[in-house]
Amino acid sequence: MKLRGRRPAALVVSALLVLGAAVWALWPSPPPVKALDQRITVVDGPRDDQRVSLDATFFSPATGGKAPAVLLAHGFGGSKRGMRAEAERLARQGYAVLTWSARGFGASGGQIALNSPDYEVKDVRQLVDWLAARPEVLLDAPGDPRLGAAGGSYGGAITLMAAAYDRRIDAIVPQITWYDLADALFPDATGAGPENGVFKRMWAGLFFSMAVDSPLAPGAGGLGALAGATGADGPGAGGAGGAGSPGTPTGGAGTPTGAPASPGTPGAPGEAPAGGGAQDVQCGRFLPAICAMYQEVAETGRATPAAVETLRRSSPISVPGRIQVPSLLIQGKRDSLFPLAHADANARAIAATGAPVEVAWFDGGHDGGDGEADWVAERTAAWFDRWLKKDGTPAGDAFTVTRDGGRDPGTRRPVLVHASAGRYPGLAGARQSTVPLAGPDQTVATPPGGSPAAISSVPGIGGLLGGLGGSAGISLDMPGQSAAFESAPLSAPLEVTGSPTVRVRVRGEGDVTLFAKVYDIGGQRPTLPQGLVAPLRVKATPAGTAVAVTLPAIDHRFDAGHRLRVVLSTTDMGYASPSAAAAHRIGLAAPALALPTDPSLRSTGAGLAWWTWALPLAALLAAAVLLLTGRVRRADTPDxxxxxxxxxxxxxxxxxxxxxxxxxxxxxxxxxxxxxxxxxxxxxxxxxxxxxxxxxxxxxxxxxxxxxxxxxxxxxxxxxxxxxxxxxxxxxxxxxxxxxxxxxxxxxxxxxxxxxxxxxxxxxxxxxxxxxxxxxxxxxxxxxxxxxxxxxxxxxxxxxxxxxxxxxxxxxxxxxxxxxxxxxxxxxxxxxxxxxxxxxxxxxxxxxxxxxxxxxxxxxxxxxxxxxxxxxxxxxxxxxxxxxxxxxx
Amino acid sequence: MSAGYAPGRTLPLRVEFVRQFRRRRTLTMFGLLLALPWILVVAFTLGPEPAQQSSLRLSDLATQGGLNFAAFTLSVSATLLLVVAVALFCGDTVASEASWSSLRYLLAAPVPRDRLLRQKLVVALGFSAAAVVSVPVMALLAGTLAFGWNDIRLPGTGEVIAAASVLPRFGIVVGYALVSQLVVAALAFLLSVSTDSPLGAVGGAVGLVIVSSIMQAVEALGVVREFLPTFWSTAWLDALAPELDWSGMTKGAALSVTYAAILVAVAFRRFRRKDIVS
Missing domain, CATH: 3.40.50.300 (P-loop containing nucleotide triphosphate hydrolases)
Structure with a gap:
């Protein structure tokens, strides 16, 4: 008897199961992507006399036929292997994709020249030649493929540089990369240039050590952030890059250097050539000139004009007005190596040529964060769809910022929302608001030897800390080393998007190195938004030197009731600071903090889904129908x-x-x-x-x-x-x-x-x-x-x-x-x-x-x-x- | 018909309430629900102090005060204990009558079928609501006596909100917990109508809830998970966020009402047409 009632239900359930299994089995799986490993020999060098063999992989477009091509460049310390997932994704979307290990990385030969126009840029030009000869690649003209380029960090810079030197590149998506490598390594918040800048010691050290072969090759972990373009290839890529290429090539023209080893396997101690010596350990696979430059600046902590010249030759700043292609610039909010200001400078330079530019600040960067791999890949693909396939894909928003969207109610995990605006306002913001600051002149001490140092963000470990790397990160000021100026509690929330500025006065004798930062006070502990500081070097005078300080570009919401605290400290762990002890007095030159905002930034996806009201209504309707039609009516005519x-x-x-x-x-x-x-x-x-x-x-x-x-x-x-x-x-x-x-x-x-x-x-x-x-x-x-x-x-x-x-x-x-x-x-x-x-x-x-x-x-x-x-x-x-x-x- | 008979007066709510309330399982369940906060208080008092005071998990904040303790108690009981309680009251109500054979005498009394179901549903929902409300209220009492009437410290951010201003929020929490249990109640009620075995009805409802919570852990399901009946069951935590966020609770309530309306309607329809053979 009971079975009778259950049989239809059991039938329905099993029918659903069968249907589900069928859909699962028959769901169209993505077409397989054909990958062709290839060694491409290129000739480069200032005199075009050095022959180098590059390790490349060509991915045919899954859609067949002739398709636009995309060059995918890897990050510092990485190799082409790290780009495979991204390449396959683009290939499935109908692009011919070429990934390669840059000279000095992975199984490619040659030495690292830091994206020099004489070396890496020439390599890329020849890769474009190679692509133009492929039957799968769509050509705009003979020898001129329809071509895009994308990459993160080191790979983002080569994207920019190649676009400047090779007119055949039609659209680019550089991510978390630099505008001026000299400024990135020697920043100065007063705008006096890298020669006056403060050496970003820890990042620079990590950067250069990536290229040195060691039995203890840098493993996975935070260092991977250097190689990981946007998080898409994960921290593991760092491990691949630091290994597998024994010996430093001795530079003979025409001999492929760096025997192709199996990338990813840490070099065994025995592989290191006996004759390597100090040069190998110190310079790894760097070009000797680059290595010598680094050793000089790292020892003194000051940028020489020659060093600035070398670093700038590898930077878009050296090619003004020459990048004229549609560019989507994606920069990380959690990036103390290449902060948002670099994307801003690139955006301004490219937009000045009249080329379309979109800027996105995402939750990622060299200090960790979410990475948003899927979102970055989608934006990248949409950009290429618009400018390479020209299939009518609508333009994205000129400016997009990833923000904290609270927690997902179902999973209790943090969610990100994307706020966007139709115009990119730059770091000065669409509007400025001013918050009064107060605080007496304070004496700060520069500790002898520069220790103990304040902590803002620790390069390399941001990735390990994941989500903690940014706003809630570790920040610590040492007593006696910092001056603080505070605002009154905010009467309304303030969403700052851009670089705040403040004017301070420094009294005393000689040069002083300071680190300026804005804290958000009012939460459980003071928060340093995005873990960023702006270093500056000031020549103090007894009468007082007034300087305008451009604070780091941030996107941060200061809640109502919170205070803003501007802190100038004499030390920061990530930077070189003078070892001589000193004391200076710091006061406000103007008692105000100028804060850029962009009220036109709007989060999308807010508001309730349609079903929240439609479903209950439909259910009530269905319930009414069920009840009314189910009514058992029998006429009861009394007899x-x-x-x-x-x-x-x-x-x-x-x-x-x-x-x-x-x-x-x-x-x-x-x-x-x-x-x-x-x-x-x-x-x-x-x-x-x-x-x-x-x-x-x-x-x-x-x-x-x-x-x-x-x-x-x-x-x-x-x-x-x-x-x-x-x-x-x-x-x-x-x-x-x-x-x-x-x-x-x-x-x-x-x-x-x-x-x-x-x-x-x-x-x-x-x-x-x-x-x-x-x-x-x-x-x-x-x-x-x-x-x-x-x-x-x-x-x-x-x-x-x-x-x-x-x-x-x-x-x-x-x-x-x-x-x-x-x-x-x-x-x-x-x-x-x-x-x-x-x-x-x-x-x-x-x-x-x-x-x-x-x-x-x-x-x-x-x-x-x-x-x-x-x-x-x-x-x-x-x-x-x-x-x-x-x-x- | 008999002179004194009127269909609208059959099975008054008070009678059904007494019939159900005096049951041992009802009293045991309420005893358990009311004792739970005290057991937790004893556990927290006996246990060692949490070493890491800076932790901002709900469980580590439980001893901060009565409100924190109540929020913690609700969070640990909502996923299973309250589900079991609600499934018990709503799943047992018709099926147990069937298993005692008293259902046929009620129906022949005659209590019209729709009315019998309606009265039973009202009383079962009343018991369920009492169960859902009693846990946080008792936890508030126990927590306040044990840990004091302090301002609430929010999980995650550690922000402190004045106790008086968070009380209305607490009302929202309890209200949402009530609404989100509707789907469990309706499911158990439908099973109760469909089977003669009280254990089957209660177990079936709890089992389906467990299956749903397992399914929601499968992230590969993507957006489909949002329509699982249990997906939004913890959305009340949004009411304790620094900024009250209604979106999750609205979705959860909408879904719960949707499922409940259809399941209850199916229950009534089935019961009308059913041949009572118990």
């Missing part, structure tokens, strides 16, 4: 003729779903005052009939009328029916009395109609009445159930096997009870298989067999009016019954 007939059954049929015909065209009637016996062997359909009589089961055909009213589930006329069918049904935790009382109250009828005491008398439970029903014997429950059926003295009483479980005296008593009950003009139907019992109690019988009526009439008539059997004994009901069902069997 006045049979209003006095306690029970009339006509044509009653019930077939269970398993096909068994339980009741088959049953018709009989019961008159008032009768005690009717309903007889039949097990399975005759007696109980099914009684259940239909109670409105529990829906008949398939025919009808039952009680006092002329048709029986349907819950029909009011059932209130004239008292029933006891298929055993008692009580709440086991309640006493017998409570059960009867609550049952009566559930009928909703007045307590006065219950005749509870009469019923309890019949139950004859004595003191047990107040015990929980679960303690009762079967006979006690039986009597209590009969008493419940008699509550309210119903006009029609139906009892199913009432004497089950009763002892002989109780049976005799029950007989009397039933006779007395019927004598009051009420009607009793007793279903039983105890024929002797029925014979003694009933005046009429209905005999059923296999769902059909086989006999109907007064007991006396059935017994043949007292006829005797052949042996002289009186005819018993049992004999008649056996005859009846025997006949039909």
């Amino acid at each position: 006045p003729e049979s209003a006095g007939v306690p029970l009339r059954i006509s044509g009653l049929t019930k077939r269970y779903r398993d096909g068994e015909l339980a009741v088959d065209d049953l018709s009989f009637r019961v008159e008032q005052g009768q005690v009717l016996g309903l007889l039949g062997p097990n399975g005759a359909g007696k109980t099914t009939t009684l259940r239909m009589l109670m409105g529990l089961i829906h008949p398939d055909a025919g009808e039952i009328r009680i006092f002329g009213r048709r029986v349907t589930p819950g029909a009011p006329v059932l209130s004239r029916l008292g029933s006891f069918v298929e055993g008692p049904g009580f709440l086991p935790h309640l006493s017998g009395r409570d059960n009867l009382e609550l049952y009566w109250r559930a009928t909703g009828r007045p307590a006065g109609e219950a005749h509870l005491e009469e019923a309890l008398e019949i139950a004859a439970l004595g003191s047990a009445l107040d015990r929980a029903v679960r303690t009762y014997s079967q006979g006690m429950r039986q009597r209590l159930a009969i008493a419940q059926a008699m509550l309210g003295l119903p006009d029609l009483l139906v009892l199913d096997e009432p004497t089950n479980g009763l002892d002989p005296p109780q049976i005799a008593e029950m007989r009397g009870v039933l006779s007395r009950y019927a004598s009051g003009g009420r009607t009793v139907i007793v279903s039983s298989h105890l024929l002797a019992e029925v014979e003694q109690v009933c005046d009429h019988v209905v005999v059923m067999h296999r769902g059909r009526l086989v006999a109907d009439g007064p007991v006396s008539a059935l017994l043949g009016g007292g006829a005797k059997r052949a042996n002289g004994a009186r005819v018993r009901l049992e004999d008649v019954f056996l005859d009846l069902i025997g006949d039909k069997a």
Whole structure:
């Protein structure tokens, strides 16, 4: 029986499972990408006389045919292997992609020249030549492929430089890269240029050590941020880059250097050539000139004009007005190596040529962050779709900033939102707001040896700390080394987008190195937005030197009630600071902090999804439909003729779903005052009939009328029916009395109609009445159930096997009870298989067999009016019954 | 019909309430729910002080004060204990009558089927609501007695909000917990109508909730997960964020109401047409 209800549900569930599995299996898998490993020999050098073999991989466009090409460049310390996932993604989107290990990296030969126009840029030009000869590549003109270039960090710079030197490149997406490498390594917040700048010691050291082969090659971890373009290839790429190329080439023209080793396997100690010597350990795969330059500046901490010249030759600053192609500049908010100002400078330089430029500040960079690999890949692909495929992809937003979007309510994980504006305002912001600062002049000490140093962000470990690397990161100022100037609590939230500026005055003698930063005060601890500081070198005078300080570019929301605190400290762990002890006084030259904002930046995706209101409405509608259409309506036309007939059954049929015909065209009637016996062997359909009589089961055909009213589930006329069918049904935790009382109250009828005491008398439970029903014997429950059926003295009483479980005296008593009950003009139907019992109690019988009526009439008539059997004994009901069902069997 | 009979007076709520309330499992469940905060208080008092005071997880902030403790108690009980309680009250209500055979006598009394279901649903939801409310309220009482009436420290940011101003937020939390349990209640109720086994109805509802929470951990499902009935079950934490964010709770409530409306409607429809054979 239970199975019947469950079968459709099980069918639906299995159908869904099959469907799901089919969809899973048949879902179109992305077309496979064909990758062709290739060694491409290029000739470069100032005199174009050095032959170098580059390790490259060409990915054919998955869509077939001729397609635009994309050059994907890797980050410092990485190799072409790190770009594979990104390359395959672009190839699947219909681009021919070329990745290569830059000279001095991976399995490529040559030495690192820091994206020099004489070396790396010339290499790329020849890669473009190679691409132009590929049959898969779409050409704008003979030898001029439709070409884009993208890459992060070191790879981003080569993208820019190549675009400046090779007109065949049509669109670029440089990421987390520099505008002026000299300024990145020797920044100065007063705008006096790198010669006056403060050496970014830790980053520079990490940067240069990446190229040195060592048995303890830099493993995975934070250093990978250098190689990882945008997080797409993960920190592991750093490990690949630092290994696998034994020996420093001795530079003979025409000999491919750096035997192709298996990249990614840390160089075993034995691989280091014995003759390498100090030069190898110090310079690794750097060009000796670059190496010497680095050693000089690192020792002195000052940039020489020659060094600035060398670094700038590798920087877009040296090619003003020559980058004229559509550029999407993606820069990291968590980047103390190449901060946002570099993308800003690139954007201004490129936009000045009239080329379209979009700028995005994402949650990533050399200090870690989310990386947003998918988002960066999508923006990159959309940029190339627009400018290379020219398929009508709409322009993105000119300026996009990734911001904290709170937590995802489902997963409780932080989510990022992208705020965008139609115009890139630059670091000065679309608007300026000014916050007054206050604070006395303060004396700060430069500690001897520059230690202990304040901490803003620690290069290389940002990636390890992940999300902590930025706003909530580690920042620490040493006592006595810093001057602080604070604002009043903000009356409204302030969203700063760009570089704040402040004017300070420094009194004292000689040069002083300072690090300026803006803290957000008011949270649990002071927060240094994005972990950034702006270093400056000031020549102090006793009268005071006033300088305008450009603070780091940030995108940060200062909440209402928070304060802004400008701090100038004399040390920072990431930078070189003078080792001589000194003391200076620092005060505000103007008591105000100018803060750029961009109110036009709007987050997208805010607002509620449409389904939050549509779904509940649709569900309520569906629920209403379910309820209204499911209403069982049967016209109840009272039959006045049979209003006095306690029970009339006509044509009653019930077939269970398993096909068994339980009741088959049953018709009989019961008159008032009768005690009717309903007889039949097990399975005759007696109980099914009684259940239909109670409105529990829906008949398939025919009808039952009680006092002329048709029986349907819950029909009011059932209130004239008292029933006891298929055993008692009580709440086991309640006493017998409570059960009867609550049952009566559930009928909703007045307590006065219950005749509870009469019923309890019949139950004859004595003191047990107040015990929980679960303690009762079967006979006690039986009597209590009969008493419940008699509550309210119903006009029609139906009892199913009432004497089950009763002892002989109780049976005799029950007989009397039933006779007395019927004598009051009420009607009793007793279903039983105890024929002797029925014979003694009933005046009429209905005999059923296999769902059909086989006999109907007064007991006396059935017994043949007292006829005797052949042996002289009186005819018993049992004999008649056996005859009846025997006949039909 | 009998003179005193009126369909609208059958099975009054008070009667159904008494029938259900005196059950041992009802009393045990409420006892457990009311004891849980005290057990947690004892656990926190006996346990060693957390070594790292700067941790901002909800569990480490629990001893900061009554409000923090109540939030923690709700967060640990909402995912399973309250689900079990709600599934018990709503899943047991019809199925247990069927298993006691008392259902047929109620229906033959006669209590009209729609009315029987309606009254039972109202009482079951009432018990469920009492269960959901009693845990945080008792936790607030226990936490306040044990750890004091302090301002709440928000998890994650560590921000401190005045206790008085966060009380309305706490009301939102409890309200959302109520709404989000609707789907469990409706599911259990539908199973209760469909089966004669109380254990099957309660276990089935809890089981489906567990399956749903497992599915929501599969990130590969993408946006589909958002439509799992349990996906937004922790969205009430947004009410304790520095800035009250309604979006998650709105989505969760919308989804819960959606599922509940359909499941309850199906339950009524099934029960109307069902042949009662228990």
